[in-house]
Amino acid sequence: MAKRLRIVSPKRNKRLQTGWEGFFPYYAGYPELFARELLKSAKLPHGSVVLDPWNGSGTTTYTATSLGLNSIGIDLNPVMIIVARARLLPPSEADHLRPLAATILSHAHSSPPTLQPNDALLSWFDPATAAFVRGIEQNIRRSLVGSMTKSPDGVHLDRISGTAATLYVALFAACRRLVAPFRSSNPTWLRAPKADDTRIAAAKAALARDFGNNVRGMTAALVAKRDADQSVKKLPHPGDCKVSLSDTVAMEIAADSVDFVLTSPPYCTRIDYTAATRIELAVLAPLLKTAERALGRQMIGSTQVPTRDIAVDEAWGETCVRFLAALKAHPSKASGGYYYRTHLDYFDKMHRSMQRLALSLKPGGRAVLVVQDSYYKDIHNDLPKIITEIGAGQGLTLAQSKSFHLRSMSDVNPGRKTYVRPSGATESVLCLTK
Ligand SMILES: C[S@@+](CC[C@H](N)C(=O)[O-])C[C@H]1O[C@@H](n2cnc3c(N)ncnc32)[C@H](O)[C@@H]1O
Incomplete structure (x- = not known):
């Protein structure tokens, strides 16, 4: 009989996001403590493979690696690949970061790039600010993204070094602070500037200071982690990790090769996962292949209407089929059209x-999915039950589950309060066995 898993709350908690963790905030992520307790309790033998097909900021891959387990993380958003790779930077690299950042800044000051007229940064920043941000980005790319990582139409983001990724994360944070006027209280959304919006102007010195401070903070957090690791008597060898940019709909992982899955699938609340990372995508634009720039439609949970016709499939389970029928018949505007199709x-x-x-998954392997329910108007979308039924159709049996009450993403948007329904959401941790 497989050991029962230890399930602590998967709810994000600011208090738990300090030190190295604090540099990888993601509204859609679960805390490291949740992943750590769960993976430890699974008592996986050395050499086991842990998969997170929706890896986001890389909580699963980071935690598995630090427990000496091998891991695979997949995400379709290039920004999340960079973030997850940065998070894996070994503490032994801490001493290199600040000198590298100083050289990069000095080159960005002394030889600013000629900005392309269509540079994505110009949608946000005035030309001088955009040129300085691009100068920092270009210098990270030139000094740290080697030829093995490049391909004719872009960069293999999954091969980018942890050091380069960490410096990109420091630049992301500086840019995110600058575009704060485009952010609302909704953490899932960064408004794209309109043609007549004033572009953001920042002093070079202030931007350089912010980037430098981020690198200093990251270095200090890594050093603290190194000291903490050394005080623990027996250090496990970090596991191997592969983080890759791909679409789970078409992911190619060998059959029966994974021991454990730990993941949180995209929400079913019409969240455009690329919208929150628009500024980071603009920073990364020169590294991206054309197809990687227009990800909205490919994302699970996309807000764009699919281009092909999709029919309801009985294999999605009876709860899903019933939910979709109720949604289609709902009298409100666009329910039977746009909302049904998305x-x-x-x-x-x-x-x-x-x-x-x-x-x-290997036979006997386990998959833990953190899934939130929601409401479409007044119709309950019991996603935990739907995922359980989809899993059952694939030979996965629900062996254990635990639910937590949360304030939901839709509570953040007061415009959605017109329908009678309970406040908040239930987040369920589902443990399925093959
Ligand atoms: C709920 S988040 C995962 C958060 C993660 N557990 C963490 O701790 O940061 C879901 C992720 O799924 C990704 N995603 C959405 N559609 C995808 C697809 N078709 N293939 C791969 N990843 C996808 C999104 O980019 C997002 O990062």
Whole structure:
């Protein structure tokens, strides 16, 4: 009999996001403590493979690696690949960061780049600010992104070094602070500037200071982690980790090769996962292949109407089929059109991803999914139950689960309060066994 897993709250908590962790905030992430307790309690043997098909900021890959387990993290957003790779930077690299950042800044000051007229940064910043940000980015790229990482139409982000990724994360944070006027209280959304919006102007010195401070903070956090690791008697060898940019709908992982899955699938609340990272995508634009720049439609949970026709599939389970029928029949505007079609897209992609996930698991392997329910108007979208039923269709049995009450993402948007429904959401931790 498999050991019962220890499940602590997967709710994000500012108090738990300090030190090295604090540099990788992600509204959609779960805390490291949750992943750590769970993976430790799974008592996986040395050499086991842990997969997170929706890896986001890389909480699973970071935690698995630090416990000496091998891991694979997949995400479709290039920004999250960079973030997850930075998070894996070994503390032994801490001493290199500040001298590198100083050289990069000095080059950015002395030889500013000629900005392309279509540079994505110009949508946000005035030309001088955009040129300085691009100068820092270009110098990170030139000094740290080697030829092995490059391809004719972009960069293999999954091969970028942890040091380069860390400096990109420091630049992301500086840019995020600058674009704060485009942010609302909704953490999932950064408004794209309109043509007549005033572009942001920042003094070079202030931007350089902010970037430098971020690197200093990251260095200090890594050093503290190194000291803490050394005080622990027996250090496990960090595991191998592969973080890759791909779509779970088409992910290629060998059958029966994964021991454990720990993940939180994209929400079904029409969240555009690229919208929150618009500024980071603008910073990364020169590294991205053309297809990687227009990810919105490919994302699970996309707010864009699918281009192909999708039919309801019985394999999505009876709860899903019933939910979709109620949504389609809802009298409110666009329920039977736009909303029905975007939900069909969500469940079609989720079902295909779950098929791949189940196939990749070894017999006896376990998959832990953190899933939130929600409401479409007044109709309950019991996503934990739907995912459980989709899993059952793929030979995965629910062995353990635990639920937590949360303030939900939709509570953040007061415009959605017109329908009668309970406040908050239930987050369920589902443990499925193959
Ligand atoms: C709920 S978040 C995961 C957060 C993660 N557990 C953490 O701690 O940061 C879901 C992730 O799924 C990714 N995603 C959405 N559609 C995807 C797809 N088709 N293939 C791969 N990743 C996708 C999003 O970019 C997002 O980072």
